[in-house]
Amino acid sequence: MPLIHLEEVSPQTFIGLWKIEESAEYLEKKLQLKAHELSVLRxxxxEKRNLHWLATRVLLRKMLSTEEYIDxxxxxxxxxxxxxxxxxxxxSHSYDYAAVMISLEKEVGIDIEIIKEKIDRVKHKFLSDTELAFIEKKHNLEHLYACWCxxxxxxxLNGKKETSFKDNIxxxxxxxxxxxxxxxxxSKEGGNREFRVNYRKFGNYMLGYVKGD
Structure with missing residues (x-):
């Protein structure tokens, strides 16, 4: 499971990417899972969902540099x-990759996605008409995935279920x-919060991440 990228976003905020190449059995041995966690895993x-669940937590442990139990x-x-x-x-995770963002400063959010043509069929579900208007035809899929991520x-980052991609973000x-x-x-009833979201394309994947202000 090679760590392919570790980046310092700010002095106390980091993102990490890990390519998943090991088995679920191997990854599970790298963790200290308790009964409630084993219940979720089982x-x-x-197999892919098991790998994703385990890989994000192995990467989290590596980024936190601890041998102690992580609750x-x-x-x-x-x-x-x-x-x-x-x-x-x-x-976050997608196909062969796990992604983790950690911070001692602010709330964070990260997403990784493999780029597929199917996003073009659902773009109206997560983008407003104003947002759809700036999507470039020559970079259609990549532009849509940058928006999605x-x-x-x-x-x-917001962490609230009632937040709508199309209406609130x-x-x-x-x-x-x-x-x-x-x-x-x-934008929610409580006000409007501004952010700068970073994104990047690598291979056939798109990554997006943000730290709260």
């Missing part, structure tokens, strides 16, 4: 939190590049 359907559990909205460590975390990262127009950033906002 309830997952399919990672979902909160009431399903957002993963650490009960015995001060770090804010976000986890940005919105998913913001959704994870808004992206400013941007020209697609292989490595870029997007000005974005989350």
């Amino acid at each position: 309830s997952l359907q399919g 990672c559990q979902p909160d009431e909205n399903g957002k993963p939190i650490l009960l015995n460590l001060p770090h804010k975390i976000s986890l 940005a919105k998913e990262a913001l959704y994870k 808004h992206l400013n127009p941007f020209i697609f590049q292989a490595n870029g950033s997007i000005q974005a906002s989350i």
Whole structure:
């Protein structure tokens, strides 16, 4: 399981990418899973889901550089939190990759996706008409995935189930590049929060990540 990328976003915030090449049995031996975690793991359907669950937690352990037990559990909205460590975390996975973001400063969000043509069929479900208008035809799929990853990262940072990709998370127009950033906002009844989301394309994958201000 090679760590292919570790990046310092700010002095106390990091993102990590890991290519999943080992078996579920191998990864499970790298963790200190308790009964409730084993119950969740055994309830997952399919080998790939097991691998993803295990790989994100092995990567999390590596990034935290600890041999101690990591108590990672979902909160009431399903957002993963650490009960015995001060770090804010976000986890993601797609096909052969696991991605993790950790911070001692602010809430964070990360998303990784393999690029597929199917996103073109559902773009109206997560982008407003204003956002659809700035999608470049020559980079259609990549531009759409940059938008999706940005919105998913913001959704994870926000950590509230009732947040709508289309109605509450808004992206400013941007020209697609292989490595870029997007000005974005989350608008809810309580106000409007502004963010800068980073994204990058590597191989046939797109990565998006954001740290709270």
